[in-house]
Amino acid sequence: ELRGTRLGDLQADFTASSSRVEVAEVSLTGGDVSLDVSGWLRLQPGAAASGDSFAVQGSVAGMDLSWLEPWTGIPVPAEGRMTAEFDLSGRMEEVLGRVEWSLERPVIASIPLESAAGKFSLVPGGLLLEEMGLSREGGRVEASGRIGFAGAPILVHLNGDGIEMEWLREAGLLEVETVGQVRLRGGISGTLERPTAEIDLETPRLKVREIDLGAISARFRADRRGGELRIRPEEKGITLAGKMEWDRDLPFEADLDLEDFEVAASSLGGTPPGMDAGAVLSGSLRARGAFRDVSRLEVTGTLQKIALRLGREWIISQTPSEFRWRRPRLEMTPFHLLGGGTDVVLSGHLEPETGAYRFTADGEVALATLAPLWPGVNAGGAGAFHFSLVGSEEETRVEGWAGVSGGRLQGGGLPLPISSLEGRLVLDSPAGFHLEGVSLVAGGGRVTLEGKGTFEGVRVTGMDIAVRGSDVLAIAPEGFRGRYDLDLRLTQDGPERLLGGRIDLIRGVFDEDFRLERSLLSLGREEPASVEEETVEGPGFLQTVNLDLDLEASRGLWIINDFATLEGAADFHVGGTLLSPRITGRLSALEGGTIRFRQVRYRVNRGNIDLIDPGRCNPYLDLLAETSVSDYQVNLRIEGSLDSFTYELTSSPPLTQGEIVALLVSGRSPDT
Numbered sequence: 001e002l003r004g005t006r007l008g009d010l011q012a013d014f015t016a017s018s019s020r021v022e023v024a025e026v027s028l029t030g031g032d033v034s035l036d037v038s039g040w041l042r043l044q045p046g047a048a049a050s051g052d053s054f055a056v057q058g059s060v061a062g063m064d065l066s067w068l069e070p071w072t073g074i075p076v077p078a079e080g081r082m083t084a085e086f087d088l089s090g091r092m093e094e095v096l097g098r099v100e101w102s103l104e105r106p107v108i109a110s111i112p113l114e115s116a117a118g119k120f121s122l123v124p125g126g127l128l129l130e131e132m133g134l135s136r137e138g139g140r141v142e143a144s145g146r147i148g149f150a151g152a153p154i155l156v157h158l159n160g161d162g163i164e165m166e167w168l169r170e171a172g173l174l175e176v177e178t179v180g181q182v183r184l185r186g187g188i189s190g191t192l193e194r195p196t197a198e199i200d201l202e203t204p205r206l207k208v209r210e211i212d213l214g215a216i217s218a219r220f221r222a223d224r225r226g227g228e229l230r231i232r233p234e235e236k237g238i239t240l241a242g243k244m245e246w247d248r249d250l251p252f253e254a255d256l257d258l259e260d261f262e263v264a265a266s267s268l269g270g271t272p273p274g275m276d277a278g279a280v281l282s283g284s285l286r287a288r289g290a291f292r293d294v295s296r297l298e299v300t301g302t303l304q305k306i307a308l309r310l311g312r313e314w315i316i317s318q319t320p321s322e323f324r325w326r327r328p329r330l331e332m333t334p335f336h337l338l339g340g341g342t343d344v345v346l347s348g349h350l351e352p353e354t355g356a357y358r359f360t361a362d363g364e365v366a367l368a369t370l371a372p373l374w375p376g377v378n379a380g381g382a383g384a385f386h387f388s389l390v391g392s393e394e395e396t397r398v399e400g401w402a403g404v405s406g407g408r409l410q411g412g413g414l415p416l417p418i419s420s421l422e423g424r425l426v427l428d429s430p431a432g433f434h435l436e437g438v439s440l441v442a443g444g445g446r447v448t449l450e451g452k453g454t455f456e457g458v459r460v461t462g463m464d465i466a467v468r469g470s471d472v473l474a475i476a477p478e479g480f481r482g483r484y485d486l487d488l489r490l491t492q493d494g495p496e497r498l499l500g501g502r503i504d505l506i507r508g509v510f511d512e513d514f515r516l517e518r519s520l521l522s523l524g525r526e527e528p529a530s531v532e533e534e535t536v537e538g539p540g541f542l543q544t545v546n547l548d549l550d551l552e553a554s555r556g557l558w559i560i561n562d563f564a565t566l567e568g569a570a571d572f573h574v575g576g577t578l579l580s581p582r583i584t585g586r587l588s589a590l591e592g593g594t595i596r597f598r599q600v601r602y603r604v605n606r607g608n609i610d611l612i613d614p615g616r617c618n619p620y621l622d623l624l625a626e627t628s629v630s631d632y633q634v635n636l637r638i639e640g641s642l643d644s645f646t647y648e649l650t651s652s653p654p655l656t657q658g659e660i661v662a663l664l665v666s667g668r669s670p671d672t
């Protein structure tokens with residue numbers, strides 16, 4: 001038994017004399033370690049000077065690497081159980097031979113690996129490292145070279161590829177989330193007593209806390225006291241240099257310099273698709289602490305320049321901002337951002353140990369400056385705000401208000417343009433808000449909004465907003481233009497949003513052609529064209545507003561196109577979403593309208609047009625119309641959808657179908 005580990009049963013077969021021991025076999029079996037050795041040992045010290053004093057061959061399996069340091073006095077930064085084959089000879093003061101080894105469940109420098117193996121030869125004055133390989137999940141580090149003993153020089157070459165940064169985080173060497181694959185080239189030199197390492201590292205792409213830093217190159221230098229690292233991305237603007245000591249908590253110092261360093265909003269993750277925004281930073285930062293003890297972290301720095309880009313607009317800091325993180329508080333002196341009609345002051349502090357913090361933001365902002373946050377929208381007008389974010393690990397409170405004056409919004413998936421937007425959103429403790437005096441002009445009509453809601457963080461979790469409007473113009477769905485009176489309610493419970501209520505049509509016109517003549521000429525041989533779902537671009541919240549609207553019109557709804565000129569009464573239901581509405585219901589024709597069919601105009605006696613296919617314009621027609629030619633009254637009946645309908649012609653006095661067609665074409669009765 002050794003160090004609490006049962007080695008097993010030892011068996012030996014040897015012969016000994018006064019000058020020599022011959023070992024036929026020594027074996028260790030039945031425990032955690034197995035051993036199989038043979039060889040000889042010379043017992044005459046004087047004679048040993050003229051030749052080898054021993055020779056041994058064999059193998060070992062299951063040997064714990066932790067045993068090596070007390071045996072050799074050399075720290076071994078590795079864990080695992082070794083399997084080895086060896087053939088050694090020489091004198092006790094100079095052992096020669098060859099060893100081939102591998103580790104089971106290896107951990108090297110606190111990093112768990114899948115395999116570790118190598119071959120080396122003991123030569124006069126040192127060790128010849130023929131090969132050594134460490135690997136995990138496709139990543140690999142290889143080493144070869146020579147290690148001198150007793151002050152002789154070391155020269156070891158290192159090559160590696162596919163090394164994941166996440167491995168360093170698992171080992172406790174990195175506290176922040178870092179993603180990337182590293183390639184290394186370098187070497188170890190000096191002596192065994194005073195080794196030095198110099199390694200060049202490259203990664204084609206590095207992400208730190210979702211910030212994409214692109215391609216990175218770095219140089220690492222180390223000796224027995226510690227290491228130094230200098231990092232520089234291929235894209236100019238950022239340099240990181242630091243040093244670390246090999247003490248238990250890995251204390252470090254680091255300096256970060258930024259010079260017009262550009263960060264695109266898309267590189268931060270979680271931003272809406274198409275957002276055109278970013279930042280340019282200049283300044284410096286110094287950090288001291290320990291990788292394995294975050295409480296020792298101290299950070300000081302100055303941001304000389306902060307420039308935020310939203311589309312083509314720039315908001316630029318007017319004075320440097322200093323920040324410092326000393327236990328227990330992170331403080332930031334106010335910094336002033338100005339540009340593009342925007343004037344903002346930000347300040348705050350944080351106590352990391354207790355989790356308490358307070359940040360404030362005050363200022364005015366041009367809505368056009370914020371437009372890039374909503375892809376596709378055109379915006380105008382001015383906004384003002386005052387917000388405070390106060391909280392701790394247990395609770396967060398947002399206090400303040402935001403107001404708009406003369407706001408204008410158009411595009412970006414909105415169903416109608418908005419102008420003259422006025423009013424304020426006021427935050428209520430602990431997690432609510434209400435609207436004050438919010439009104440706007442939408443499609444030329446006045447709209448007011450009243451109500452309240454709840455939020456969590458920056459996400460709205462509930463709302464109940466009344467929307468009332470008069471004489472509002474909307475161009476939706478495609479081909480329809482109408483003016484409406486609105487009495488709606490926008491509600492939310494959790495992630496679901498619903499816009500419901502009543503819409504009264506004041507007047508409206510549908511002018512998209514039906515193209516019945518083309519359908520008729522196909523004689524039923526043409527398959528109906530497939531309709532692909534249209535992809536409508538717009539902000540995600542528009543797509544998540546479900547619709548439950550009743551649209552009614554006692555009259556004033558007109559169809560004016562290639563088929564009809566008629567007025568109707570309507571009873572429609574609007575479902576779908578705000579970005580993709582779906583309409584069903586019936587339009588009933590009023591007297592006085594006309595339709596045009598096969599070059600003949602008819603007066604409508606009775607008719608219904610039903611919208612039964614919400615995915616496309618394919619109404620179902622049920623129409624009865626008449627016309628007078630010579631002394632005959634001709635009746636037309638049309639029934640079916642636009643892509644599949646039937647028609648019937650009758651007359652008074654009665655005529656055959658052929659005679660009716662001839663009458664309609666020539667304008668003369670069959671008797672003439």
